Amino acid sequence: MAVGDVSMPHMHVVKGVKIGSTEAHVRYPNRRDLVIFQFAENTKVAGVFTQNAFCAAPVQVSKAHLLETDPRYLVINTGNANAGTGALGLKNAQQTCQALADIAGVTATQILPFSTGVIGEQLPMPRILAGLEPAISDLSEAHWDAAAKGIMTTDTTPKGASEQFELDGVIYTMTGISKGAGMIRPNMATMLSFVATDAPIAKNLVQKLLKTSVDQSFNRITIDGDTSTNDSCIFAATGQAGGVEISSEQDARYSTVLEVLSRIMKRLAQLIVRDGEGATKFITVTVEGGQNTEECCEVAYSIAHSPLVKTAIFASDPNWGRILCAIGYAKIQNLDVEKVQVWLDEVQICKDGGAAADYTEEAGAQVMQQTEMTIRVNLGRGDAKDTVYTCDLSYDYVKINADYRS
Incomplete structure (x- = not known):
C-alpha cells in the first residue's frame, strides 16, 4: 500500500502526443504491458539514462538513436528488462524498433525502445512483435492513464502528474507518467518516466531543462540503494500549441517552463518513493x-x-x-x-x-x-x-x- 496521497490527477492532453497500449502477454496476464507513444513531427526529445555499467539493451539503443535523429515513437514493454541479455538482447531491441518503424512508416532510428522487469531473460519476441499493431491501433491523445498502468511492474499504483500554464497569453500543457517501486537509488534507478509538453522549446534547451529538473527529483530519491540497469527519463516538447520558440535561457518564459517541469518531475519521483516496495512511511x-x-x-x-x-x-x-x-x-x-x-x-x-x-x-x-x-x-x-x-x-x-x- 502506497504512503500518502498517490492519486492520479486529471491528465491533460498534450497536443502532438498520442499513446496506445495493448495486452502483449509479455509476463503478466490480463493487463496492458506494451505501450507506444507517438510524437508529432519536429518534436524535440531529450533523455537521461542509468549509469549502471550493465545498462540494458534498450538503453543502449535509445541513447544511440537519440544522437542520430529526432524520435517519433517510443515503445515500452513491462515484465522483461532485456538486460544482461548480450548480443541477442541488443538484436531484439533493434528488431522491435525496425518492426514498429515498418508499421509507422518512419526509420528505425526514430524509435526509442524501453523495457522494465526481470533481468537476464530474453524478450518473448513473437508476443512483442504481435502487440505492435494493436498498440498502434489504440493511439489516442487521451490515453495517459492507460499508459501509466501499462508500464507498471511491482508498482501498486499508477503514477502521473499534469499541469497547464500560460506563456504570453498561450495556454500550454505538461503531462507525465513514471513507474518504479524497487531497485531505486540516485543516478536514476529502476524507473521509467515520460514527460511531454506542447510548448515550443529549442532542442538544446529541452536537454538542459531535463537534466536540471532530474538532478533535483529522480536523482534525489532512494528506496534500497540499488541502481538499476534500465532507468530512463524522457522529456519531449512537441511545439504543437503554437507560439514563438523558446531558444534562450534568458527568455523569461524559460524559467516558468523549468518551474513547471521541476514540479512535475519532483511529484513523479516522490510517487515512486511513496510506492516503494513494502513502504509504510x-x-x-x-x-x-x-x-x-x-x-x-x-x-x-x-x-x-x-x-x-x-x-x-x-x-x-x-x-x-x-x-x-x-x-x-x-x-x-x-x-x-x-x-x-x-x-x-x-x-x-x-x-x-x-x-x-x-x-x-x-x-x-x-x-x-x-x-x-x-x-x-x-x-x-x-x-x-x-x-x-x-x-x-x-x-x-x-x-x-x-x-x-x-
Whole structure:
C-alpha cells in the first residue's frame, strides 16, 4: 500500500502526443504491458539514462538513436528488462524498433525502445512483435492513464502528474507518467518516466531543462540503494500549441517552463518513493550546514540508505543513535561532531553531537509513528543544503523481492 496521497490527477492532453497500449502477454496476464507513444513531427526529445555499467539493451539503443535523429515513437514493454541479455538482447531491441518503424512508416532510428522487469531473460519476441499493431491501433491523445498502468511492474499504483500554464497569453500543457517501486537509488534507478509538453522549446534547451529538473527529483530519491540497469527519463516538447520558440535561457518564459517541469518531475519521483516496495512511511532527509551540496547529499544518502535507520523507522523506534552512526560513516572530511544537530520533524534529538537535554523517548516515538516525517541534520560547517526522499524498510520488501520471479 502506497504512503500518502498517490492519486492520479486529471491528465491533460498534450497536443502532438498520442499513446496506445495493448495486452502483449509479455509476463503478466490480463493487463496492458506494451505501450507506444507517438510524437508529432519536429518534436524535440531529450533523455537521461542509468549509469549502471550493465545498462540494458534498450538503453543502449535509445541513447544511440537519440544522437542520430529526432524520435517519433517510443515503445515500452513491462515484465522483461532485456538486460544482461548480450548480443541477442541488443538484436531484439533493434528488431522491435525496425518492426514498429515498418508499421509507422518512419526509420528505425526514430524509435526509442524501453523495457522494465526481470533481468537476464530474453524478450518473448513473437508476443512483442504481435502487440505492435494493436498498440498502434489504440493511439489516442487521451490515453495517459492507460499508459501509466501499462508500464507498471511491482508498482501498486499508477503514477502521473499534469499541469497547464500560460506563456504570453498561450495556454500550454505538461503531462507525465513514471513507474518504479524497487531497485531505486540516485543516478536514476529502476524507473521509467515520460514527460511531454506542447510548448515550443529549442532542442538544446529541452536537454538542459531535463537534466536540471532530474538532478533535483529522480536523482534525489532512494528506496534500497540499488541502481538499476534500465532507468530512463524522457522529456519531449512537441511545439504543437503554437507560439514563438523558446531558444534562450534568458527568455523569461524559460524559467516558468523549468518551474513547471521541476514540479512535475519532483511529484513523479516522490510517487515512486511513496510506492516503494513494502513502504509504510515516506521520509524526507534534509541536510543543511554543509560546505557544499555534494557533502550534504553524501550525508543524506548515508542516512537514507541505512537498513538500520530504515528498519527503526518501520518499527516506530526512535533509535536515533543509528542516524548519528550513518552521519559518522559518511565520507565527510574533518567533520566536527560537536557541531552536529539532528531533528525528527521539530523534535531535536541531538544537540552539539550529543543527546539534546530536553529530548524524550516519547517525543521521538510520536514522530516515528507518523506515516510522513523529516529527518533534518545541520552539520555546522557551511551554508549548503540539499534534500533526498526515501521510505522505510519493511517485512514486505523482503517478501516482494523474494517472490519477484515466482
